[in-house]
Amino acid sequence: MSASLNERVIPPPPESSDSRTFRRGIIDLIDGLYNWELWLHLGWTDIKQRYRRSVLGPLWITIATGVTAVAMGILYGTLFGFTIKEFLPYVILGLIFWNFIQNSILDGSVVFSTNEGLIKQLPAPISVHVYRVVWRQLIIFAHNIVIFLVVLAVFRPPINWWxxxxxPAMALFVLNAIWTTIVFGILSTRFRDISQLTTTIVQLAFFMTPIIWKLGPSMGNRVGSRARLVELNPLYHYIEITRAPLLGEHVEFYHWAIVLACTAIGCLAALVIMRNYRSRVAYWV
Structure with missing residues (x-):
C-alpha cells in the first residue's frame, strides 16, 4: 500500500497560456496574410455591395471624388489667387490621398463591430478583417487615381524622377492603414465612443491639413509664417510625401523622417494592443 502511494505520479503543472504574447499577435498577422484569398474576396464584395443595382457601379467613386475635387479646386483657387493649372492637380491629389487616410481610420474603427457575425462564426485570424479594410481602400484609391491621370493629360504638371x-510613400500608407485599423478597431470595439470621437477629430483634421488650401504669396508674409504651424500636424507630412513627388516637387527629408517615426510608433502600439486584446475581440463585438 505504501509502495503504491510512493509510486503515485504527480501530474505536471498546467501549461501557461500564450494567448497574450507578442508571438501570438505576430502569428495572427502572418496567418491573416496567408488567408489572402479570403480578405481579397471580402474587400471586393464590400465594393460590389455598396454599389449594387447602380448603373455605373464603382465608377461612382471616381465621379464623386472628381466632381468634388474640381469644384473645390476652382473655388479655392480663385479665392487664394492661384491658377487652375497650378491648383487643380494640387487639390485633386490632396483629396485622393486624404480619402485614403480618412477612410482607413473611420472604416477601421468600426471594422470589428460591423462584422460581428463573421468574427463569431468564421474561424479566421482577426487580422483578416484588417487586411480587408486596407484592400478595400486600395480599390477605392485605384478608382480615384484615374482622376489625376486625366488631369495629368490635360494640364501636364512637371513630372520628373521624383x-x-x-x-515607397504608398507602402508607408499601407503600413499605417494596417496599424490604425488594428488600434482604432480594437479600442473602438471595447469603447464604442472612440469611433464617434474619431469621426469628429478626422473632420477637424481635414481643415487643418493643407489639402484644399496652401501657402502662397496671396496670403502675405505674416499669415504665411503663422500657417507654418501646420507642420505640427503629422497628417501634413503624410500628404506631402505622396503629393509632392507626383507634382514634380522635391520632398524634404524631414517629411520622410516624421512619417517613418509615426509609422514605427504606430506599429509598436498595434503589436501591444494585439498582444493584450486580440483574444477578447470576439467577446466585445
Missing part, C-alpha cells in the same frame, strides 16, 4: 518616390 515621382518614383510615390511607391
Amino acid at each position: 515621382a518614383l518616390l510615390f511607391f
Whole structure:
C-alpha cells in the first residue's frame, strides 16, 4: 500500500497560456496574410455591395471624388489667387490621398463591430478583417487615381524622377492603414465612443491639413509664417510625401523622417494592443 502511494505520479503543472504574447499577435498577422484569398474576396464584395443595382457601379467613386475635387479646386483657387493649372492637380491629389487616410481610420474603427457575425462564426485570424479594410481602400484609391491621370493629360504638371518616390510613400500608407485599423478597431470595439470621437477629430483634421488650401504669396508674409504651424500636424507630412513627388516637387527629408517615426510608433502600439486584446475581440463585438 505504501509502495503504491510512493509510486503515485504527480501530474505536471498546467501549461501557461500564450494567448497574450507578442508571438501570438505576430502569428495572427502572418496567418491573416496567408488567408489572402479570403480578405481579397471580402474587400471586393464590400465594393460590389455598396454599389449594387447602380448603373455605373464603382465608377461612382471616381465621379464623386472628381466632381468634388474640381469644384473645390476652382473655388479655392480663385479665392487664394492661384491658377487652375497650378491648383487643380494640387487639390485633386490632396483629396485622393486624404480619402485614403480618412477612410482607413473611420472604416477601421468600426471594422470589428460591423462584422460581428463573421468574427463569431468564421474561424479566421482577426487580422483578416484588417487586411480587408486596407484592400478595400486600395480599390477605392485605384478608382480615384484615374482622376489625376486625366488631369495629368490635360494640364501636364512637371513630372520628373521624383515621382518614383510615390511607391515607397504608398507602402508607408499601407503600413499605417494596417496599424490604425488594428488600434482604432480594437479600442473602438471595447469603447464604442472612440469611433464617434474619431469621426469628429478626422473632420477637424481635414481643415487643418493643407489639402484644399496652401501657402502662397496671396496670403502675405505674416499669415504665411503663422500657417507654418501646420507642420505640427503629422497628417501634413503624410500628404506631402505622396503629393509632392507626383507634382514634380522635391520632398524634404524631414517629411520622410516624421512619417517613418509615426509609422514605427504606430506599429509598436498595434503589436501591444494585439498582444493584450486580440483574444477578447470576439467577446466585445
